[in-house]
Amino acid sequence: MDIDVVVAGAGPVGLLLAAELSLAGVSVTVLERLTEQNQALKAGGINGRSNQLLARRGLGARIAAAAAKYGDGAAAFTRERSGTGRPARFGGHFAGLLLNPASTLDVPPATALPQQALERLLGAWVAELGIPVLAGHEVTGLRQGTDEVTVRVRTSGGPKTIRCAYLVGCDGGRSTVRKLAEFAFPGTDPLTTGYQAALTLDPAVPLPTGWHATERGLYAHGPKPGRILTVEFAGPPADRDAPVTRAELQEALRRVSGTDVIVSEVESAARFTDNTRQAATYRIGRVLLAGDAAHVHPPFGGQGLNVGLQDAANLGWKLAATVHGWGPRELLDSYTTERHAVAGQVLENTRAQIAIMRPDPHSRAMRALFAQLLEADVTLTDLLGSRLQGLDVRYEAGPRSHPLTGRYLPDLPGLEDAMRLPRPVLADLGDSAEVGDVADGWSDRVDLRRLPETPGVTALLLRPDGYVAWAADGTPDTTALREALTNWFGEPR
Structure with missing residues (x-):
């Protein structure tokens, strides 16, 4: 066998998964077409x-430095759309309706950072780790055997084959x-x-910023000048792979906005549709899927990238445990069980967003009612904000005798240092x-850490992806521990 794991795809999801595996002592190679x-x-x-996941791996300062290059366009955008002159407490958007969660909802701060910049940052980290x-x-091509996967690869130097214990597809939709x-x-x-584009508009014909529902569909302008998104309900494009031209973008933007906007230059552009699909399982034998390879949906709210990063965090430590031989038999299958349900919710919320984006009278009436509910009902806003940000995820983790069990652990003093490696932590x-x-x-696979006293918890078992497998308040139940x-980390030595 040549390598423990081959990861197909060097996007953010594939790079993060490769790092998680390497830090856990697994040999890994990434293949990029x-x-x-x-x-x-x-x-x-x-x-x-x-943000929390990557900071806990020691990347917080790098992300902050990279994000600083892209300014505060998002803050200006939400300030304008809030109507108060103050930045809104931004919890995402739902079909273009901005969410302003209640002060009781703990929304960790997001970071405006283009996906390509994140990819370069993760690529540099992976290179430092020595991952090919x-x-x-x-x-x-691929062929599965009882103990390995044979992967056929096309290269500029001719075909080659690689034998590995597991193959993970992180190679996109x-x-x-x-x-x-x-x-x-x-x-x-x-x-x-739909179109997403970064372009230059002629100032002689101004285009209002923010999200706008019109008679022909929906468009957004911002948060940075020239960043646009359009959605039209005339069916999918005839050729999704054809180059997107300046004239095509200008006509689409004119149709949806009802203005004579002039596109003078295009920096970057892409088409998208609301094709919405999910793999029935994320694992067949020794082949697994993560990120867009496992689920596709419209790009509203940037959910796909973030769900994919969490896929990688969930899969990395479980696959490493399986490769090392100490993972319980059902551990790897729990990746599908846990993450399939999370992505399923994303597919449902993007379908629901499409439903209230439609320009027909019935859908617009539902949109208007939904907007009123968002403003009047704090509980509903918190519900949607939690779902869009992935804050409501709670995995099954045995008896839930503590409210943290199965949930993502909030930041605690000393926690970031304790989680620099994707290893379980018993705090x-x-x-x-x-x-x-x-x-x-x-002790060969779980790190014991002493953390400062925190109200409501005296001990907890933390999975490498940041979720709590067990927690205690008061005298710890050592049998349950x-x-x-x-259950999660195999039999003791």
């Missing part, structure tokens, strides 16, 4: 949950790995044609000798 970075306009930022990223290597492994990919066909916040005694049996350690 392209020889240069794709400059088509993609997600414009990472949400608070992804092979550009111009296109997966063309049109995933070759997904097709070759014959994953079922059910869903709904597209009804719309003792109450100086309990019993917790330390139990931890000894798993042993059970949680065994």
Whole structure:
């Protein structure tokens, strides 16, 4: 066997997964079909949950430095749309309706950072870790055996084969790995044609900023000048892969906005549709999927990138545990169980957004009612804000005797340092000798850390992806702790 894991696709999801695996002691190689970075306009930022994940891996300062280059356009955008002259407490948008969550909802700060910039940042990190990223290597075939996967690859130097224990497809919405492994990919066909673009507009014909529902569809201008999005309900494009021209963008923007806007220059542009699909399972034998390879949907709110990063965090430690041989038999299957449900909610909320974007009278009436509910009902706003930001995720984690069990752990003093590596952490916040005694049996794979006292919790078992597998308030139940350690991290030494 040549390598433990091959990751197909060097986008943010594939790069993060490769880093997670390497930091966990797994040999990994990344194959990328392209020889240069794709400059088509993609997600414009990472949400608070992804911020927390990457900061806990030691990337917080790098992300802040990279984001500083792109200014505060998002703050100006929400300030204008709030109507108060003050920046709105931005919780995302739903079909172009800005969400301003209640002060009781803990929304970690998001970061405006173009996807390409994030990809370069993660690429530099992966290079520092010594992980091979092979550009111009296109997966063309695969064959699964009992103990390995044989991957056929096309390169400029001719075909080659790579044998690995596991193959993970992180190769986008049109995933070759997904097709070759014959994953079922059910869903709904597209009804719309949309454009995302960064362009220069002639100031002689100003285009209002913000989100606007019109008789022909919907458009957005901002947060930075010249960043536009349009959605029209005349069916999918005749040729989605044809180059997007300046004239095509100008006509689409004129149709939707009802103005004579003039597009003078195009920096970057891409088409999209509301094609919405999800792999029936994320694993077939030794082949797995993550990110857009596992689920596709419209790009509203940049949810796809962030869901994909969380896919990588969830899968990385489980796949590493399986490769090392100490992961429980069902551990790898829990990746599908947990993440399929999360992406399923994203597919549902994007379909719902399409429903109230339509320009027909019934849909517009629903949109108007929904906008009123968002302003009047704080609970509903919090619900949608939590869902769009991934804050409401709660995994099954055995008996829920503590409110943190199954949830993402908020930032605690000392936690970022404790999670620099994608390893489980048993945090003792109450100086309990019993917790330390139990931890000894798993010390080869679980880090015991003493953290400062925190109200409401005396000990907790933290998975590498940041979710709580077990927690205690008061005297820890060591029997329950042993059970949680065994369920998630295998038998003791």
